[in-house]
Every structure is written in structure tokens, then in C-alpha cells.
Amino acid sequence: MAVNRQSLPLNTNIMVPILSSFTVVIIIVILSKLHLKKTRNLLPSPKTRNLLPSPPALPIIGNLHQLGPYLHRSFHSLSKKYGPILLLYLGSIPAIVISSADLAEQVMKTQDLTFSTRPPSSIANRLFYNCSDIAFARYGEHWRQMKRICVVHLLSVKMVQSFRSVIDEEASLLLSNIKAAWPSPLNLSKMIRVLTNDIICRVALGKKYSGDDGFREMIKEASLLLGSFPMKDYIPRLSWVDKLSGLNARVKKNFEMVDGFLERVLQDHAVRREEDVDGGREHHEEFVDFVDVLLSQNKNDGTSGGFRLDMDSIKALIWEMFAAGTDTIYITIEWILAELITHPSVMSKAQEEVRRVLGSSQSVTEEALNKMDYLKAVIREALRMHPPVPTLVPREAMKVTELDGYVIPKGTRVFINVWTISRDPKYWEKPEEFWPERFLKSNSVDFKGQNFEFTPFGSGRRSCPGINFSTLTIECVLAKLLLAFDWEVPNENKNEVHDMSEAFGMSTHKKYNLLLKAKPYSFPSAK
Ligand code: HEM
Numbered sequence: 451m452a453v454n455r456q457s458l459p460l461n462t463n464i465m466v467p468i469l470s471s472f473t474v475v476i477i478i479v480i481l482s483k484l485h486l487k488k489t490r491n492l493l494p495s496p497k498t499r500n501l502l503p504s505p506p507a508l509p510i511i512g513n514l515h516q517l518g519p520y521l522h523r524s525f526h527s528l529s530k531k532y533g534p535i536l537l538l539y540l541g542s543i544p545a546i547v548i549s550s551a552d553l554a555e556q557v558m559k560t561q562d563l564t565f566s567t568r569p570p571s572s573i574a575n576r577l578f579y580n581c582s583d584i585a586f587a588r589y590g591e592h593w594r595q596m597k598r599i600c601v602v603h604l605l606s607v608k609m610v611q612s613f614r615s616v617i618d619e620e621a622s623l624l625l626s627n628i629k630a631a632w633p634s635p636l637n638l639s640k641m642i643r644v645l646t647n648d649i650i651c652r653v654a655l656g657k658k659y660s661g662d663d664g665f666r667e668m669i670k671e672a673s674l675l676l677g678s679f680p681m682k683d684y685i686p687r688l689s690w691v692d693k694l695s696g697l698n699a700r701v702k703k704n705f706e707m708v709d710g711f712l713e714r715v716l717q718d719h720a721v722r723r724e725e726d727v728d729g730g731r732e733h734h735e736e737f738v739d740f741v742d743v744l745l746s747q748n749k750n751d752g753t754s755g756g757f758r759l760d761m762d763s764i765k766a767l768i769w770e771m772f773a774a775g776t777d778t779i780y781i782t783i784e785w786i787l788a789e790l791i792t793h794p795s796v797m798s799k800a801q802e803e804v805r806r807v808l809g810s811s812q813s814v815t816e817e818a819l820n821k822m823d824y825l826k827a828v829i830r831e832a833l834r835m836h837p838p839v840p841t842l843v844p845r846e847a848m849k850v851t852e853l854d855g856y857v858i859p860k861g862t863r864v865f866i867n868v869w870t871i872s873r874d875p876k877y878w879e880k881p882e883e884f885w886p887e888r889f890l891k892s893n894s895v896d897f898k899g900q901n902f903e904f905t906p907f908g909s910g911r912r913s914c915p916g917i918n919f920s921t922l923t924i925e926c927v928l929a930k931l932l933l934a935f936d937w938e939v940p941n942e943n944k945n946e947v948h949d950m951s952e953a954f955g956m957s958t959h960k961k962y963n964l965l966l967k968a969k970p971y972s973f974p975s976a977k
Pocket residue numbers: 451452459584585586597600770771774775776778779782837838839842843844906907908909911912913914915916917919920
């Protein structure tokens with residue numbers, strides 16, 4: 451799920467848009483003074499706090515003042531000083547930050563069950579129907595059944611293969627639009643964003659909504675809200691600020707829009723199903739979207755081990771596919787292209803491979819992809835340097851436990867900083883260099899969750915169920931883009947295109963758009 455996004459499933463960027471507002475800072479300072487004594491009593495005793503390395507915390511806000519908008523970078527700096535496990539207070543919430551592969555393995559494998567729940571999030575609670583989704587759901591029977599449905603029915607290898615034609619059609623449409631733009635520059639970032647949104651729309655809802663401005667705004671607002679910082683969750687005594695700042699009203703409005711939209715989608719599908727049955731037609735002969743699958747699960751609820759997939763859970767799951775799927779895939783493709791364009795020799799090698807394997811054929815089959823080792827290495831290298839969810843989705847300790855000899859109280863939040871781990875010189879040669887060849891070695895690591903120095907999709911019970919779908923989409927789209935065009939950076943855009951700065955947002959996407967020229971490529975014999 452999409453995105454450097456803390457609350458999002460994907461959103462680990464807790465930050466600070468609201469907190470940094472002047473008014474709130476003043477309020478905090480006054481309250482700090484007024485309640486200093488009382489607050490001291492609320493913090494754990496010095497003895498408990500000393501158990502883990504921890505930067506000094508302030509009353510009320512804890513360590514929030516030490517965190518910037520790029521949470522993974524703030525955690526990175528703190529881990530340089532305090533080590534691979536450290537304790538922070540996010541307001542009144544204790545949180546540990548993990549920055550080594552060994553400790554990540556402890557959390558996601560050895561003690562996976564202990565760390566299998568998600569912390570509460572008031573915004574996700576509202577937007578995802580009391581956390582009836584997967585990514586925000588607390589560990590338990592509901593989450594287990596929802597994840598099973600997702601893994602077995604929505605994102606199974608067979609289902610993902612059935613989406614191939616959708617991915618192919620949408621990518622071909624993208625190529626036509628790019629061709630039409632030559633020789634003018636184009637905003638490739640924007641085009642890829644629309645592409646991934648269209649693919650997810652068709653796969654999840656059965657049709658595209660990209661032409662609908664209201665739909666785009668609704669998704670954008672939802673992801674902004676999921677990336678925001680509700681006082682209620684971290685400094686409960688300041689929860690009134692959420693009302694004053696308009697946050698509560700925005701959440702309510704967005705929920706009502708999303709709910710109305712999903713109601714209409716479900717209605718449309720239900721009517722179509724009835725028409726198919728009345729007309730004696732076989733329902734969805736060629737392609738079944740997520741809504742169809744979930745509605746049939748809902749109908750067959752007796753066969754799903756007694757689990758009742760109610761309408762709220764269906765809506766939460768459908769909506770989550772957007773939250774988790776759109777940005778992550780878009781961001782990954784954007785970073786890969788940015789790195790390729792910045793490293794022309796890598797670009798040439800990748801293009802040479804794609805053109806050799808595919809020839810003039812536009813069809814990117816599974817067999818063809820299996821011959822593109824270099825392209826796969828490029829994708830891994832981009833995910834290593836730019837993991838879209840850099841601190842994973844936070845977990846929470848379900849009971850008191852021990853990590854690295856430190857006592858971890860029940861309810862402690864856990865962030866795993868994969869951004870730091872996947873550039874740690876202890877595991878990676880030349881970690882700051884974009885060097886896909888590192889993944890061509892016979893003993894190279896994979897991102898499937900078994901190598902804890904490289905887990906952009908997480909690992910264990912809470913790992914990402916969208917890994918096959920993402921990999922297929924990224925590989926197909928990239929192969930087509932490298933096959934069909936030679937890429938040029940207009941002089942006036944050079945600085946922005948090659949600038950690898952990150953933007954603040956739900957996920958760590960590139961700060962500056964890819965404004966490029968795409969020269970259509972013709973195979974020598976076809977000239
Ligand atoms: C490049 C693409 C993607 C990346 C890098 C990514 C990454 C992640 C990460 C890091 C997590 C949290 C793992 C953990 O806590 O250990 C996650 C969870 C999740 N992802 Fe993805 N994701 C991607 C694409 C997708 C797609 C396409 C979908 C669905 C269409 C999806 C659905 C989910 C869901 C439902 C969860 C929650 C799993 C749970 O809590 O049990 N993701 N993803």
C-alpha cells in the first residue's frame with residue numbers, strides 16, 4: 451500500500467503540517483509550562499526510560515520536535531547517534547525505531563506474531579469503516595479473513611495473470627500518447643500517475659474514472675488525510691485542535707464522498723449481475739474485477755469458513771486497493787526512470803536487453819520477462835535506494851517482550867527503517883551508488899521477505915499482498931517504455947530531472963516531475 455506514509459497503510463510520515471503551525475506551537479509551549487509537573491508524572495519512570503537508548507523528550511510533545519517531514523531521514527540521523535534500536539515518544543505514544551537487518555528479522559520473523567497488530571489511527575478508522583480493511587486492521591480474525599480473501603481471491607497468481615491484458619492495454623495507450631507528444635517535452639510523471647490509477651480502477655472497479663476530476667480530488671484528499679497528524683492520536687489533551695484546524699470536518703466530508711462513490715460502484719455491479727442472470731448470460735466471461743469477486747464472496751459467505759464479508763468490509767477493501775496500490779507502483783516506476791535517465795550506461799544496457807528479447811514485438815509475455823535479468827536488477831536497485839514505504843507500516847507490540855536485551859512494553863509502536871537498512875554499508879557495497887549489477891550475482895538478495903537487509907514490501911504476516919501485481923505491472927510498463935523510446939532530457943529541465951530529492955507526502959515520491967522528450971525508436975530493419 452501506497453505510500454512515505456505513516457498512517458497510510460503506507461504512510462509513515464507522521465508529520466508535522468499541523469504541528470508546525472504557529473498557533474499550535476504557542477499552545478504547546480503554554481501547556482508545557484502549565485502542566486510540566488503533571489506531565490512528568492505521566493512519562494515512564496527514569497528507570498524504564500533508560501532501558502532503551504532515547505533522545506531527551508519534552509513534556510507533552512515527547513520527541514516530535516526532533517522529527518522532520520521526512521520521517522525516515524529523521525530516524526536515520528537519530529539512529530546514527532543512538533544505535534539500531536531507539537525509543538521515541540510521539541506525543542504520549544512510545545515508539546521504537548529499528549535500523550538493522552538483525553533486529554528487523556527479530557520483529558518480522560522471530561517475533562512476528564508479537565508484532566502483528568497495527569496501532570490505532572483515528573483517521574484510518576473513519577476512512578476505512580472502523581478499520582475493516584487489511585492494512586489498518588488490528589490483528590485478529592477479521593484481519594486474517596480479509597487478508598486471506600485478498601491473497602487467495604484478489605491478488606493470487608492466477609488473478610494477477612488475468613490482469614495482464616488490462617496492464618498491456620493501458621500501457622499501450624500510454625505509448626500512443628507519448629508518441630503523439632514527440633518532439634515536444636512531456637510530463638512523464640503525470641502520465642505514469644494516470645496510468646497506474648487507470649490500471650487499479652479497471653482491476654478493482656471494472657472501469658476507469660481518470661477523466662472524473664471529482665474522483666481524482668477525492669483520492670488525493672484521502673491520501674493527504676491519511677498522511678496528516680491528528681492531535682487526538684498522539685496528544686489526546688489537544689484533540690480539540692483537530693476540530694479547530696478543520697481536520698475533523700475534512701475527514702467527515704471525504705468519508706461521505708468516498709462512501710457515496712463506493713455505494714454507486716456496488717450498486718452498478720449488483721444491477722449488472724442481475725441483468726446477466728436475467729438475460730441468462732455467463733457473468734464476466736473474460737475479466738472479473740475486485741468488486742465482482744467480493745460480491746460473490748459475500749453471497750457465498752457460508753463457504754468462507756463462516757466469515758461474513760459485510761458491505762463495509764467490501765468498501766474498505768476496495769478503497770484500500772487505491773490507497774495501497776496506486777502511489778506505490780507509480781512512485782517506483784518514476785524513481786526507476788529517474789535513475790535510468792541519470793545513468794545513461796545503465797539505461798543503454800537495459801534498453802539493449804529489452805530490445806534483444808522482445809524484438810519489434812510489443813507483447814511483453816511472462817516468458818520474455820523471465821529473460822530480462824538486467825531489467826529486474828534495475829527494479830530491485832531502485833527499490834533498494836527508494837523504498838516507497840521507507841519505514842514500513844508501523845506495528846505495535848501485542849505483549850511485553852524483549853528485543854536486543856531491552857524490555858519492550860505492550861502497546862509500543864514499531865517502525866522499521868528499511869530506508870536506512872537498505873543503504874547500510876554493513877550489507878551493501880557502494881550503498882549510495884545506483885549499481886544494478888549488485889543484483890546479478892548468483893547469491894544476490896531478493897525482496898520477497900527472506901532477506902532482511904532488503905524488505906521494501908515488508909515480511910511476515912503483515913507483508914504486502916500486492917507484490918506479484920506490482921512486479922508484473924512495473925516490469926511490463928518499464929519494458930514497453932524502454933523498448934519504444936529513446937529518452938532525452940531538455941536542457942532547461944536537466945536540474946530538476948536529475949535531482950533525486952524527495953517530496954513530502956504519503957509516499958516518498960520524487961520532488962520534481964520527469965519532464966522529458968521521448969523519441970520513438972525504430973528497429974534498424976524497419977527503417
Ligand atoms: C511497489 C509497490 C508496493 C510496495 C513497495 C508496497 C509496500 C508495502 C509495505 C512496506 C507494506 C507493509 C508491510 C509490513 O508492515 O511489513 C504493505 C502492506 C500492504 N500492501 Fe503494499 N506495496 C506495494 C503495492 C501494493 C499493491 C499494488 C497493493 C494492492 C493492490 C498493496 C496492498 C497492500 C496491503 C493490503 C497491505 C497491508 C498488509 C497487512 O497489513 O497485512 N500493496 N505494502
